[in-house]
Amino acid sequence: MVAPETDYRCIIHIDADAFFASVEQRDNPDLKGKPVIIGFPHGRGVVSTCSYEARVYGVRSAMPAVQAYRLCPNGIFIKPRMERYKQVSDAMFDIFDRYSPVIEKLSIDEAFIDASGEDGVQIAAAIRRDVKHELGITVSAGVSYCKFVAKLASDSCKPDGLRRVSREEAQSFLDNLPVSRLPGIGPKTKSKLDTLGISTIGALRQMPETWFVRVFGKSAKRFQDMARGIDNEPVTPWREPKSVSEENTFEKDIDSTEALKGHLAILAQNVAFRLRKARLKCRTVGIKIRFHNFSTITREHTLSEPVSSDAEIFHEAKALLEAAAPEKPVRLLGVTAKGLVPETSRQAPLFEPPESPWDDISRSMDRLRNKYGKPVVLLGSCLRSRTEKEQDTG
Ligand SMILES: [Mg+2]
Incomplete structure (x- = not known):
């Protein structure tokens, strides 16, 4: 049985913008406004993050650094300083702790925060302000009634944005997004959906249940629910690594x-x-x-x-x-x-x-x-x- 949904539920997704590159720009003001690429331009390294100035040239995370160098020869390549990024990340999570005891860490710069029963937009705005003031970097925030819609909301307003998607708005918000934005749609499934002409979440939603079972097997219900904006997953604090x-x-x-x-x-x-x-x-x-x-x-x-x-x-x-x-x-x-x-x-x-x-x-x-x-x-x-x-x- 699906748990009854109430508007009491409020979840914030916070994600730092170009995190490693922003920390470098913060630590060295000479880098501000410049295409900063975290990774080595030689050998087989990949880009771990790049500043928005580098993205203009088509540079992206996980791209081979050699390719990034070809696209953006003026880019400033910087060796990652993981210890430093961890310090800033810890300070950022300390700020989150001020606003809610229920925080799920997704990665070094990304978290779900349970703000149920409170004004999520106000809390998200306060967190964004504190992080900017105290750490000198920006984070984007999505606020919604469930986890995956909150995440899609923050993705849609990057960088330095805040977006709330209410329960009433959720279906039309989802329907217009590319199907590949759903968590769990890998390149294989995506190309399968492409050949069927299903490019948006809205198109996916209209497929019959038997089709979902055939394409997604055990995960059919999960994908069908997501396409309809249903997600009752709780925010699980500090999940232990697997x-x-x-x-x-x-x-x-x-x-x-x-x-x-x-x-x-x-x-x-x-x-x-x-x-x-x-x-x-x-x-x-x-x-x-x-x-x-x-x-x-x-x-x-x-x-x-x-x-x-x-x-x-x-x-x-x-x-x-x-x-x-x-x-x-x-x-x-x-x-x-x-x-x-x-x-x-x-x-x-x-x-x-x-x-x-x-x-x-x-x-x-x-x-x-x-x-x-x-x-x-x-x-x-x-x-x-x-x-x-x-x-x-x-
Ligand atoms: Mg990020």
Whole structure:
């Protein structure tokens, strides 16, 4: 049964405008009004964000940086400073906290805020004002009775906009939007809909239920509801991540297994560090290998006890790499941690597994890493100390 809808529900979607580029322009006023592109113009990097001045040239997020350089040779390319963006993001979420206790973080610069029972437009305006004043960047806001309409509303008024879409306006607002704007419509589904001549959400809405089942399978109801503006998903505060992963596209393809292991060690260390920072452990470690011809394989292994140390995650990833025995040159390598559980979780109440000796070492390494901002202890040296430790206790 669909929950009864009331006008009491009010959801705000906030999304910073060209976030990384705006932070750079804020930190360095010389960049204001200029085409700023976050990414490297050489090699295989992609554009992670670009300022609106760069968008005029056709530069877009996720575009290969080399292509961005061709479109906009005068663009100012800047290496991403993730630590800095995280600082500004944290400050921005602190501002959101002033206005509602129910905040769902979607990404570093995007959130749903539950403002039910209150004046959403007023709250959104106050948040926009505070962020601009205190952080020197702009955010766009959508206000509506449900999550996905609020998100489409903020998308439609970027940059530096505020738009409310009431329940009464929602259907005509949706009907005129391209069908690809619905969350979950990927390029494959889009081209399928294109061939059927369905280009707007309104055209989609008019299709019969049996058609939805044929095209969308299990998700038929969800898509049919969205096309009609029905979405009862609650704002879920600070959803725990489902996985933590790191990947690296190499400047040049790599065919030496030893070199791959070196890169794997760095990726494993970064994944493990992020897990510990979130006070999580993982039960499953996975790797991803993309070959020179873009074919991609993934491998994973589930452990009996959850882990979060550099050494344990690297050990698993390395075993997977060795078993996969990649022969062709490798273009991209990735490490993923899944099956996440809180650090303190126990297998069974009567049996308390001994803490891995690595937990203690990891904590010391994290203190150094937090202080210096990058890994200061290399995995090789810690692998050696494991052998010594085993000999001591053995
Ligand atoms: Mg954004």
